Amino acid sequence: MERYDVIIVGGGPGGLTAALSAKNAYPKKKVLLIRREPTALIPCGIPYIFHSLAKIEDDILPNAPLEKNGIDYWIDTVVDVKGKKALLASGKEVEYDKLILATGSTPAVPPIAGLDKKGVYFIKKDMEYLRGVKAALQEAQRVVIIGGGFIGVEVADELLKAGKSLILVERLEHLLPFSLDPEFSEMLEEDLRARGVELHLGISVQEVLGEGKAESVLLTDGTKIACDAVIVSAGYRPNVELAQKMGLEVDPRHGILIDEYMRTSMKDVFAVGDCAAKRHFMTGDYSNVMLASTAMAQGRLVGSNLFDVKVIKSCMGSLGTFSTKVGDLAFGVTGLTETQAKALGVDYVVGRSAAVDRHPGKLPGVSKIEMKLIYARYSHVLLGAQVKGGDSVGELINMLAVMIQNHMTDMEIDTLQIGTHPLLTASPIVYPVITATVNAIMQWYPHEC
Amino acid sequence: MERYDVIIVGGGPGGLTAALSAKNAYPKKKVLLIRREPTALIPCGIPYIFHSLAKIEDDILPNAPLEKNGIDYWIDTVVDVKGKKALLASGKEVEYDKLILATGSTPAVPPIAGLDKKGVYFIKKDMEYLRGVKAALQEAQRVVIIGGGFIGVEVADELLKAGKSLILVERLEHLLPFSLDPEFSEMLEEDLRARGVELHLGISVQEVLGEGKAESVLLTDGTKIACDAVIVSAGYRPNVELAQKMGLEVDPRHGILIDEYMRTSMKDVFAVGDCAAKRHFMTGDYSNVMLASTAMAQGRLVGSNLFDVKVIKSCMGSLGTFSTKVGDLAFGVTGLTETQAKALGVDYVVGRSAAVDRHPGKLPGVSKIEMKLIYARYSHVLLGAQVKGGDSVGELINMLAVMIQNHMTDMEIDTLQIGTHPLLTASPIVYPVITATVNAIMQWYPHEC
Numbered sequence: 001m002e003r004y005d006v007i008i009v010g011g012g013p014g015g016l017t018a019a020l021s022a023k024n025a026y027p028k029k030k031v032l033l034i035r036r037e038p039t040a041l042i043p044c045g046i047p048y049i050f051h052s053l054a055k056i057e058d059d060i061l062p063n064a065p066l067e068k069n070g071i072d073y074w075i076d077t078v079v080d081v082k083g084k085k086a087l088l089a090s091g092k093e094v095e096y097d098k099l100i101l102a103t104g105s106t107p108a109v110p111p112i113a114g115l116d117k118k119g120v121y122f123i124k125k126d127m128e129y130l131r132g133v134k135a136a137l138q139e140a141q142r143v144v145i146i147g148g149g150f151i152g153v154e155v156a157d158e159l160l161k162a163g164k165s166l167i168l169v170e171r172l173e174h175l176l177p178f179s180l181d182p183e184f185s186e187m188l189e190e191d192l193r194a195r196g197v198e199l200h201l202g203i204s205v206q207e208v209l210g211e212g213k214a215e216s217v218l219l220t221d222g223t224k225i226a227c228d229a230v231i232v233s234a235g236y237r238p239n240v241e242l243a244q245k246m247g248l249e250v251d252p253r254h255g256i257l258i259d260e261y262m263r264t265s266m267k268d269v270f271a272v273g274d275c276a277a278k279r280h281f282m283t284g285d286y287s288n289v290m291l292a293s294t295a296m297a298q299g300r301l302v303g304s305n306l307f308d309v310k311v312i313k314s315c316m317g318s319l320g321t322f323s324t325k326v327g328d329l330a331f332g333v334t335g336l337t338e339t340q341a342k343a344l345g346v347d348y349v350v351g352r353s354a355a356v357d358r359h360p361g362k363l364p365g366v367s368k369i370e371m372k373l374i375y376a377r378y379s380h381v382l383l384g385a386q387v388k389g390g391d392s393v394g395e396l397i398n399m400l401a402v403m404i405q406n407h408m409t410d411m412e413i414d415t416l417q418i419g420t421h422p423l424l425t426a427s428p429i430v431y432p433v434i435t436a437t438v439n440a441i442m443q444w445y446p447h448e449c
Numbered sequence: 450m451e452r453y454d455v456i457i458v459g460g461g462p463g464g465l466t467a468a469l470s471a472k473n474a475y476p477k478k479k480v481l482l483i484r485r486e487p488t489a490l491i492p493c494g495i496p497y498i499f500h501s502l503a504k505i506e507d508d509i510l511p512n513a514p515l516e517k518n519g520i521d522y523w524i525d526t527v528v529d530v531k532g533k534k535a536l537l538a539s540g541k542e543v544e545y546d547k548l549i550l551a552t553g554s555t556p557a558v559p560p561i562a563g564l565d566k567k568g569v570y571f572i573k574k575d576m577e578y579l580r581g582v583k584a585a586l587q588e589a590q591r592v593v594i595i596g597g598g599f600i601g602v603e604v605a606d607e608l609l610k611a612g613k614s615l616i617l618v619e620r621l622e623h624l625l626p627f628s629l630d631p632e633f634s635e636m637l638e639e640d641l642r643a644r645g646v647e648l649h650l651g652i653s654v655q656e657v658l659g660e661g662k663a664e665s666v667l668l669t670d671g672t673k674i675a676c677d678a679v680i681v682s683a684g685y686r687p688n689v690e691l692a693q694k695m696g697l698e699v700d701p702r703h704g705i706l707i708d709e710y711m712r713t714s715m716k717d718v719f720a721v722g723d724c725a726a727k728r729h730f731m732t733g734d735y736s737n738v739m740l741a742s743t744a745m746a747q748g749r750l751v752g753s754n755l756f757d758v759k760v761i762k763s764c765m766g767s768l769g770t771f772s773t774k775v776g777d778l779a780f781g782v783t784g785l786t787e788t789q790a791k792a793l794g795v796d797y798v799v800g801r802s803a804a805v806d807r808h809p810g811k812l813p814g815v816s817k818i819e820m821k822l823i824y825a826r827y828s829h830v831l832l833g834a835q836v837k838g839g840d841s842v843g844e845l846i847n848m849l850a851v852m853i854q855n856h857m858t859d860m861e862i863d864t865l866q867i868g869t870h871p872l873l874t875a876s877p878i879v880y881p882v883i884t885a886t887v888n889a890i891m892q893w894y895p896h897e898c
Contacts, residue, residue, distance in 0.1 A: 013877060020878075024891060045809050045871045052872075058811035065878070293869045296877040300887075301864050311860050321868030330873060360494050362507035365840075391814075394873025395844035399851055401867055406855040411760050415750050418850060419770030420742045422494045423501075424779060424843025428462060428745040429469075429514070438749075442473060 003095040004032040006306060007086055008102055009078045009242065011035030012043060012125065014273025014295030015102030016061060021303020022100075023069045025310065032094065033066060033073040034086070039127050044292050046123060047154035049134060051162040056131055081246045084268070098268050098306045101243060101256060102299070105236035105274035105290055110146065112232075114208030119215075120230045123151050133231075140228035141165060144217050146205050148175040150324055152233035153188070156197060157326045166197045167225050169217070171204040178288070179322055181337045181372065184386050191327050198225075236290055238275045251277050254286040260313050262302040270306070272298035279317035281404075282336060282383065283344060289320040321401040323394050328367070332397025335384030335404045336374050347377045351410075351440025357390050359420070359427030369393070371432040373400075375440045380409040387432070392425065400433065413437045452544040453481040455755060456535060457551055458527045458691065460484030461492060461574065463722025463744030464551030465510060470752020471549075472518045474759065481543065482515060482522040483535070488576050493741050495572060496603035498583060500611040505580055530695045533717070547717050547755045550692060550705060551748070554685035554723035554739055559595065561681075563657030568664075569679045572600050582680075589677035590614060593666050595654050597624040599773055601682035602637070605646060606775045615646045616674050618666070620653040625780075627737070628771055630787045630821065633780065633835050640776050649674075685739055687724045700726050703735040709762050711751040719755070721747040728766035730853075731785060731832065732793060738769040770850040772843050777816070781846025784833030784853045785823050796826040800859075800889025806839050808869070808876030818842070820881040822849075824889045829858040836881070841874065849882065862886045 006022045006029055008015045019033045040061040049056045066073050077089035086094050107122040109115060119140075121133045137143065143159055145152045148170030156166050170177065174185035175192075189199055200219060207218045208230055216226045238255035249257040249265035254277035262270045273295030280287040304310045321334040341348045351373040358366045367390025374384035385400040387393050403413060414437050420428045455471045455478055457464045468482045489510040498505045515522050526538035535543050556571040558564060568589075570582045586592065592608055594601045597619030605615050619626065623634035624641075638648055649668060656667045657679055665675045687704035698706040698714035703726035711719045722744030729736040753759045770783040790797045800822040807815045816839025823833035834849040836842050852862060863886050869877045 017878060021887075024887065025894075042809055042871075042876065044869070045812075048809075048812060048871055052813060053809065053811055059809050061878075291868070293867055293877040293880075296880075297864065297866045300883070304863075311864060313864055319866045321866060323868050323870040323873050325870065325872040332868065334868065360491055360497075360502065360508050362502055363494075363497060364501065391840060391873055392844045394868075394870055395841045395848055398867045398874070399844055399848040402848055402851050402855075402857075402865065405865060406851075406857070408851075408855070414753075415746065415760060415762055416851065416854060417746045417768045417770060418742055418847045419740070419772050419781065419783065419843075420493070421772040421774065421843055422491075422497055423774040424772050424840055425847075427491065428742040429466060429510075431742075431745075434749070438470075438473065445474075 001093055001095055005029035005096070006031045006098045006100065007094065007096040008033045008100045009086070010102030010104055010273070011037065011040045011061070011073065012102060012104050012273060012295065013061070013292040014299045015100070016065065017296040017299025018100045018102060018272050018302050019071050020065060020069060021300045022306055023071055025304040026307060031071045033071060034076050034078055034088070035073065036075070036077045037126065038075050041125055041127055043125050046125065046130065047151060047158050049130060050137065050155060050158040052158060056127055056134065078242060081242070098270065100302055101264070101269065101271040101275055102273045102295070103239040103242055103275040105238050107232065108235040108237050110232065110234040112146070112205050112207060114210070114214070115232060117208050117210055118213035119210070119228065120208055120232065122232050123155065137229055142167065142227045143229045143231060144169065144225060144227040145231045145233060147233040147235070148177070148201070149233060149235060150176065150179070150322065153326055154324060155231060155233065156192065160195055160197065167200070167227065168192070168197055169200040169203065169205050169219065171202070173202045175201070179333050179337070180331065180386060181339055184331065184372070184388060187370070187388050188326060188329065188331065191329050195327060236274060240275060243271065243275065251286065254278070254288070261305045261309060262298055270302050272302050281317040281319040284317055287318050287320065289318045291320065291322065293321065294318055316405065319401060319404060321397060323397050325391070330389055330391055330393035332387045332393040333385070334397050334401040335382070337384055337386065338372070338374055341374050341383065346383065348383065349375045349377045349440045349443050351375060351436040351438070353430070353432040353436035353439060355426040355430040355432045355435065357392050357426050359422050363422060369426060369432050371436045373436045373440060375410050377444060380411065381407050382410070382413065410437050410441050414441060450542055450544055454478035454545070455480045455547045455549065456543065456545040457482045457549045458535070459551035459553055459722070460486065460489040460510070460522065461551060461553050461722060461744065462510070462741040463748045464549070465514065466745040466748025467549045467551055467721050467751050468520050469514055469518060470749045471755055472520055474753040475756060480520045482520060483525050483527055483537070484522065485524070485526045486575065487524050490574055490576055492574050495574065495579065496600060496607050498579060499586065499604060499607040501607060505576055505583065527691060530691070547719065549751055550713070550718065550720040550724055551722045551744070552688040552691055552724040554687050556681065557684040557686050559681065559683040561595070561654050561656060563659070563663070564681060566657055566659055567662035568659070568677065569657055569681065571681050572604065586678055591616065591676045592678045592680060593618065593674060593676040594680045594682060596682040596684065597626070597650070598682060598684060599625065599628070599771065602775055603773060604680060604682060605641065609644055609646060616649070616676065617641070617646055618649040618652065618654050618668065620651070622651045624650070628782050628786070629780065629835060633821070633837060636819070636837050637775060637778065637780065640778050644776060685723060687726070689724060692720065692724065700735065703727070703737070710754045710758060711747055719751050721751050730766040730768040733766060736767050736769065738767045740769065740771065742770065743767055765854065768850060768853060770846060772846050774840070779838055779840055779842035781836045781842040782834070783846050783850040784831070786833055786835065787821070787823055790823050790832065795832065797832065798824045798826045798889045798892050800824060800885040800887070802879070802881040802885035802888060804875040804879040804881045804884065806841050806875050808871050812871055818875060818881050820885045822885045822889060824859050826893060829860065830856050831859070831862065859886050859890050863890060
């Protein structure tokens with residue numbers, strides 16, 4: 001029987017990073033990655049196969065890093081694990097010393113009748129399935145998207161660019177309801193409406209109607225919306241089937257239970273990415289963050305701590321840092337929103353700023369940045385940030401995530417030394433991170449002098 | 450005689466920020482800003498008046514923030530200060546309680562014969578003078594730029610876009626010689642050469658030749674270069690005339706001596722910006738950083754610490770963070786370069802990475818990022834970073850500056866949680882800050898297992 005020092009189950013971003021970091025940290029160990037898919041996709045790139053990318057093959061997660069680093073990979077399915085041995089669908093068995101589960105997530109199926117009809121599609125991380133979806137959507141003109149989270153909104157933006165008529169239904173009051181505060185969601189909604197998207201917010205789809213194939217959707221208020229296709233993007237659920245079979249401790253809603261070093265309840269078994277339960281960075285409660293970037297932060301950590309704990313990590317839980325771009329608007333969010341701060345009973349101060357991202361503002365390529373920072377009123381640390389703006393939002397929100405992870409206070413951020421350039425950033429006078437911080441400081445600062 | 454609680458001398462970025470932060474921190478104090486120029490310019494925007502901005506008036510530092518915040522401003526020149534009284538060129542006198550000098554800098558005049566000829570221009574922060582330069586350059590076809598620092602390179606880029614023939618002479622071996630390591634300077638040089646710029650590196654201009662007006666420049670090796678105009682951008686010198694007259698402690702090369710709270714050697718007198726001597730963040734030696742963003746970090750601090758020290762600052766000195774864009778390439782640098790680390794005798798490790806700033810890389814708008822990080826070998830803290838890439842470099846380098854200011858180590862950065870998005874950032878697998886860090890770690894990490 002073959003034997004590997006490290007076996008990784010799953011070839012998405014978490015599994016791939018875990019394999020690479022295991023090999024980097026322990027170059028003499030034999031590492032094997034087993035994945036189900038003949039071809040792995042870049043999950044966050046999937047929305048872009050519908051328009052921005054010429055073909056699905058442009059969204060492939062390459063095998064080259066595995067090959068270059070001497071990591072073996074097999075296309076197979078692990079059906080069970082018994083006594084440090086993985087049993088595969090092909091009938092093969094393989095022994096391991098350390099096992100890393102990176103089994104990912106699958107689309108959630110909301111309680112809506114008629115989802116089994118032709119013309120109803122999910123955003124699965126499966127190349128052949130998506131090839132079919134793409135082909136079918138090319139024929140469709142009116143598309144209903146159920147679910148206004150990141151995937152729903154990004155697919156809507158792509159189909160809009162491809163010239164389709166879009167109807168987006170979100171059961172909560174706003175788009176990206178778990179990620180943005182209402183005023184930021186509204187900027188996004190305004191943009192989509194201005195581009196012709198029909199938004200139905202605060203209402204659910206009851207049924208997909210049609211003879212054999214989807215012809216319309218029925219909302220819970222009786223509204224009927226004609227369409228040629230339906231896309232369901234109602235979130236993802238951790239894929240914990242194998243973990244449950246193995247007898248690992250699992251929370252079915254949140255995933256495989258792990259500690260700060262990604263260790264499961266079974267010795268020598270680790271879990272990373274969407275399949276693993278995450279803890280909220282501030283409260284330690286379960287969090288529903290499912291991001292490739294989070295999976296990879298875990299993958300990097302697990303690799304270097306497989307055979308001994310090399311990297312001591314402060315227990316901080318998962319700080320979700322999201323960004324997206326819809327039309328010409330980019331949005332970024334990290335840490336707590338105001339809605340979340342309120343729900344957690346945090347005593348907070350909000351600082352706001354607005355600025356253009358070039359200086360002077362007459363330079364070409366200008367976008368307007370709007371920023372909102374959430375500070376703890378008494379301990380003064382930065383807890384969360386939301387930004388709307390141009391393309392610089394992608395790294396701006398990462399800078400804010402670095403600040404939160406360093407527990408920086410308003411005073412430290414106020415005295416921070418940053419760089420600015422006319423063609424690349426806002427003016428130093430109105431640099432949005434600083435001015436929003438000053439705005440927060442002025443709200444608790446006693447003005448007696 | 451009129452009396453103000455706070456008087457600021459100088460209306461550039463440092464003076465303006467100092468005035469605003471003084472008024473924010475002490476709203477009941479009477480604040481006056483005195484500046485020489487009827488119209489203040491955005492200094493870092495000046496190169497862009499030559500092409501990207503339609504007119505010089507698009508680069509004005511507005512008076513609106515002063516007016517909106519109830520700060521008085523006079524157009525006048527402070528000729529001397531005696532016994533808490535400023536004497537003005539207009540003959541007026543005005544009393545103060547706290548005085549902030551923000552007198553800026555003036556172009557350095559290198560030891561070259563013939564710089565007084567017609568057709569030889571300096572990049573002064575003076576709107577009427579620059580209006581003349583812009584008009585004259587519109588007539589010129591062949592322009593020689595003396596000095597390959599940021600201003601020289603940015604003006605060259607603008608004039609190139611305006612269709613001129615450019616000759617750039619830098620006495621050191623590379624462009625941006627104090628800011629970038631040679632391999633990054635070479636990327637810039639390659640780009641400028643490919644766009645037709647004639648570069649003369651490692652050689653000086655001896656004389657500007659011509660009958661009354663500049664017709665050619667003579668290099669020290671005897672080369673003669675015909676031209677219609679010459680721009681001298683050989684750095685700036687702190688403007689310390691008033692400070693010296695007042696008897697403040699001044700280092701003539703580096704500026705007015707100040708402590709961490711911007712206090713000069715005279716009670717109740719502060720100094721910020723280009724006129725103030727700065728200390729290097731790592732060594733505490735004098736540094737020649739002259740940046741609007743540094744001036745404004747000081748301006749923000751001085752305002753809140755005028756009447757009492759409200760914001761305790763850790764003594765860290767000036768961390769220069771620069772960014773620029775030339776053609777389609779953006780460059781960013783913060784902290785130590787490798788050249789500087791070597792000169793300081795630091796035991797360092799270099800980590801490198803390369804990645805595209807979209808994922809998958811087939812998405813439109815892709816630029817290639819190349820990154821170099823300098824880590825302290827034994828204490829593991831990040832000391833410096835250089836990046837070449839697309840527009841995201843502007844905030845990417847700020848994120849790296851935040852990391853340095855938090856004394857983050859390679860392990861902390863390796864386990865960092867960042868956000869990524871296909872349309873906005875590199876893929877999480879190859880996120881350049883992480884992969885360059887891993888590359889550094891692998892160089893000291895003992896690979897025995």
